[in-house]
Amino acid sequence: MTASLPDRSAHAEAVSALKASYAAIPSGRPVRLAKRTSNLFRPRTAEAAAGLDVSGLAGVISVDPVARTADVQGMCTYERLVEATLRHGLMPMVVPQLKTITLGGAVTGLGIESSSFRNGLPHESVLEMDILTGAGELLTVSRSEHPDLFAGFPNSYGSLGYAVRLRIALDPVQPFVALRHVRFDDLDGLAGAIADITAGRSWDGEPVDFLDGVMFAANEAYLSLGRWCSSPADAGVDTASDYTGQRIFYRSIRELSRDCLHVGDYIWRWDTDWFWCSGAFGVQNPLVRRVWPARYRRSDFYHRLIGLDHRFRVAQKIDRARKLPSRERVVQDVEIPLERTADFLRWFERNVGMSPVWLCPLRLRQPATGPAAASGTGAEQADGGRAESESMGAKPWPLYPLSPGQSYVNVGFWGTVPIAEGRQDGDVNRLIETAVADHAGHKSLYSDAYYDEDTFNAVYGGAVYAELKEEYDPGHRLTGLYEKAVGRR
Numbered sequence: 001m002t003a004s005l006p007d008r009s010a011h012a013e014a015v016s017a018l019k020a021s022y023a024a025i026p027s028g029r030p031v032r033l034a035k036r037t038s039n040l041f042r043p044r045t046a047e048a049a050a051g052l053d054v055s056g057l058a059g060v061i062s063v064d065p066v067a068r069t070a071d072v073q074g075m076c077t078y079e080r081l082v083e084a085t086l087r088h089g090l091m092p093m094v095v096p097q098l099k100t101i102t103l104g105g106a107v108t109g110l111g112i113e114s115s116s117f118r119n120g121l122p123h124e125s126v127l128e129m130d131i132l133t134g135a136g137e138l139l140t141v142s143r144s145e146h147p148d149l150f151a152g153f154p155n156s157y158g159s160l161g162y163a164v165r166l167r168i169a170l171d172p173v174q175p176f177v178a179l180r181h182v183r184f185d186d187l188d189g190l191a192g193a194i195a196d197i198t199a200g201r202s203w204d205g206e207p208v209d210f211l212d213g214v215m216f217a218a219n220e221a222y223l224s225l226g227r228w229c230s231s232p233a234d235a236g237v238d239t240a241s242d243y244t245g246q247r248i249f250y251r252s253i254r255e256l257s258r259d260c261l262h263v264g265d266y267i268w269r270w271d272t273d274w275f276w277c278s279g280a281f282g283v284q285n286p287l288v289r290r291v292w293p294a295r296y297r298r299s300d301f302y303h304r305l306i307g308l309d310h311r312f313r314v315a316q317k318i319d320r321a322r323k324l325p326s327r328e329r330v331v332q333d334v335e336i337p338l339e340r341t342a343d344f345l346r347w348f349e350r351n352v353g354m355s356p357v358w359l360c361p362l363r364l365r366q367p368a369t370g371p372a373a374a375s376g377t378g379a380e381q382a383d384g385g386r387a388e389s390e391s392m393g394a395k396p397w398p399l400y401p402l403s404p405g406q407s408y409v410n411v412g413f414w415g416t417v418p419i420a421e422g423r424q425d426g427d428v429n430r431l432i433e434t435a436v437a438d439h440a441g442h443k444s445l446y447s448d449a450y451y452d453e454d455t456f457n458a459v460y461g462g463a464v465y466a467e468l469k470e471e472y473d474p475g476h477r478l479t480g481l482y483e484k485a486v487g488r489r
Contacts, residue, residue: 011073014056015130015138015164021053022136031134031477033162035075039101039303040109041331041447052132057164058102060084068170069127069378074104074163082267090170091263093125093365097270100300104163108156110400110444112333112360112410114210114226115171117198120365123154123397125169127378133161134473152468155400155460157445159481160472169378174228177210177266178235179259181252182223187342190221191409194338194361197225198407210266213359214253218349221359222253226266235260243269244294248284250276250356274299276356277414281305327416328425329448330354332432335362336441338407344439345411351435352428358412364396364404398461399481400442408441426450445485456482 025031034051054075061071065088072081078092079099085091092103096111105111106122107129119125128142131149139161141150153160182203184190190213197208203225210226229235240260243249249269252259261269273283282288283297309315319326330352336344338361348357395401402408417428430450436443442459443449449456456462465481 008061010056011059011061011165014054014073017053017056018132018164019136019138021051022132028475029477030479032479033158039098039105039446041329052162054162061165063088063090063170064378065090067378068172069167070170071165071167072103073165074102076103077101078103078106079268082264085170086173086264089173091173091267092122092168093119093171094122095267096122097268097275098299099268099271100303103166103168107163107166108153108158109446110155112362114212114224114360116410117194117211117361117363117407118201118209118365119171120363121154121397122168124365125378127167127169129153129163129167130165131161132164134159134469134478135475137472138164148468149472151397152399152461152464154397155445155481156465156468157481157484159478159484160468161478167378173263174230175263176229176231176235176240177226177261177263178229179256179261179266180206180225181254181257181259182225184221184223185219187215187218187221187345190223190359191338191342193223194341194409195407197223198338198361198363211361214250215345215357215359216254216355218346221345223359224253229260232260240265244272244297246286246289248273248276271299272297274302275358275412275414278302280415325418325420326425328419328428329416330428330432331414331447332429333410333412333444333446334432334436334441335402335408335410335444336436336439338409340439340441341409341411344435344441347435347439348411348413348432351431352413352417354413354415354417358410360410360412362402362408362410363406364402398464401461402442449486451486453482453486456486 022031032051033054035054057073058075058077059073060076060081061073063070063084068090070081070085077100078095081103082091082095094111094113094115096106096113101111107126111122128140129150130138130140131153132138139146139149143150149160184193193203197203197211201208207227208225209228211223213221213223215221232238232240236258237260240262241247241252242265243252244265250273278284278297281302283292316326345357395403419425429448433443433450451459460481469476469480
């Protein structure tokens with residue numbers, strides 16, 4: 001039985017409006033989405049391009065609790081998606097940390113969370129998509145239909161087309177998540193623990209369903225091990241915690257060895273304080289927090305404040321008045337092979353020095369191939385062909401070519417550093433890009449990037465991308481991937 005939410009006729013009308021808005025744009029003119037907000041951490045340039053009408057594409061079309069799948073519009077936020085699926089005891093296989101990230105955005109721009117050590121990245125649980133290409137065609141793509149676009153869409157950032165509808169596989173949930181915060185005094189020991197947990201899905205005799213961590217310093221890092229449970233008592237605590245009010249989640253990692261959260265609170269545990277970045281606005285000060293309205297303690301509001309600061313250069317003016325050095329924004333997520341992670345983190349502490357740092361293990365789930373992909377539940381379809389893909393050794397997502405069978409750790413760091421005398425804005429980011437390459441890693445492209453075009457194409461599947469661009473956007477009406485991610489510096 002399929003549980004309908006907005007009806008399919010409304011979706012059809014929204015698609016018609018989208019196609020009409022494309023047709024209204026004069027031939028040869030560039031095309032973009034008509035939306036004012038973004039979760040990207042890059043300056044949005046003013047463009048003269050006409051916008052596509054996506055106003056009706058922000059909902060969940062249906063949830064099928066038997067097949068464990070959902071049909072979702074491309075502009076639907078994970079906040080809305082999770083609300084719909086939890087009603088049926090289900091959740092997306094990977095839910096990025098921030099509520100207003102859209103499903104289409106996470107698939108075309110990547111996403112990650114604490115289930116990624118077993119479920120990979122959000123695009124790996126996609127079964128099929130309807131994509132409006134740069135050429136104006138609405139194509140249904142899957143592993144069997146237009147498989148080149150299906151595989152090349154992740155990390156294309158809207159430069160090949162826009163996801164209008166996505167069918168995704170879902171996972172069953174339990175009411176609560178039990179947490180253990182395990183401290184490591186050395187990074188090699190932490191990396192070894194990640195390897196053991198990834199291989200065995202357990203630690204010290206308890207199952208592990210969720211895995212992430214925080215490094216406060218090279219001699220103080222934590223893994224947060226989550227497992228499904230039925231009640232706080234099952235988690236070994238008296239009551240479930242609430243970090244949407246006065247308490248702050250990242251601080252609890254140091255303070256508690258065991259904790260328990262309701263499943264919804266666990267999913268959004270990082271959003272209330274934007275990890276730890278709400279401190280920049282004083283929200284972690286107890287006096288400020290008491291008067292700061294709860295409806296504004298969320299990542300999208302902080303993001304708007306950052307946008308206003310960028311626009312009016314408030315922080316820069318304050319620093320100048322106080323005769324402080326200018327600061328460089330360093331907002332990045334990078335994937336480092338597990339065996340190189342400890343070395344990279346030590347390099348990062350010596351050369352960048354930002355703290356805390358988020359750690360999120362990742363291993364590709366593998367795309368479904370062959371007959372197994374054609375039947376079974378959504379989870380089985382998404383997981384089919386794992387052994388075949390691993391034995392072939394193929395890199396299935398060419399624009400972000402992580403290796404099957406390889407464990408990685410996503411290292412996330414978000415903030416600013418002072419620009420040293422004799423240095424210029426961007427130097428630290430360039431240094432990080434070099435270090436990521438030296439450690440055989442990859443860098444996500446949602447924030448500033450400084451690569452030259454040849455290096456960028458070598459890292460991000462440039463040859464495959466060029467073929468996809470000519471096939472699905474031959475008029476180059478959508479901004480190219482390099483221009484979107486880096487621009488012309």
